[in-house]
Amino acid sequence: MKTWLYLPLLLLGFILPGCTKKTTEIVIPNQTILYEITPDAWGYDSNGGFYYYNIKVPELNGVNQTDGVIVSMARYGASGQTPQTYELLPQVYNNQSYFIVHDDANLEVDIKGINGAASVKPATKVRVKIVLIPSVN
Template structure:
């Protein structure tokens, strides 16, 4: 009878050690690029009516389709010197649509007026933050 009492304990001794979970974490650091665009540096495309600025970013050369590219623009305080926050692009601000396109060598920030408004470039310098987030794709 006592052997039947020890049987569950014996089985637990074999089962519990096999229940340990092993987790492997891979940490890949992101890369942040800050870039300042002065008011006189914006180009203007007469055919589309869009202001644009091209940022050469060779760091995008190794970016794959599973990686993340996040672009944000600094919104400045009333004094125009201190960034209050960074806001993700694309966005609409003061009747202007800010959007971004990129390939493996450059990133372009475009400004276009919305609802028929004319495009207006910023009157002060603008800080652009580009964050490259590598990712391991799982199929």
């Protein structure tokens, strides 16, 4: 009688390990765009009182709201040879606010003084790194 009670458990022990879950991973690589801005290339908006630089990025045409756009900026030291620090934008540094806006073709980097400080453009070149991260729904 007890043998019949253990028989269903024994059968389940053989059946359950046979079930496996399959997962499919889709890996879509991100896209990185590097751009260098020289000190003399910054424009000045006298109405808003800030410096700006427009970068044409046609790759933004395929970006939608579920995708990620990450922008970081590298500062160069006085030698101007190698980047000293990398910062994710938006960022505040030396009473200057660095921020970005973009549409489907351009990315604009703006520099504006905070707390009433005057806008000051960088004295050395800066490297802008744009990373486009696609998202699959």
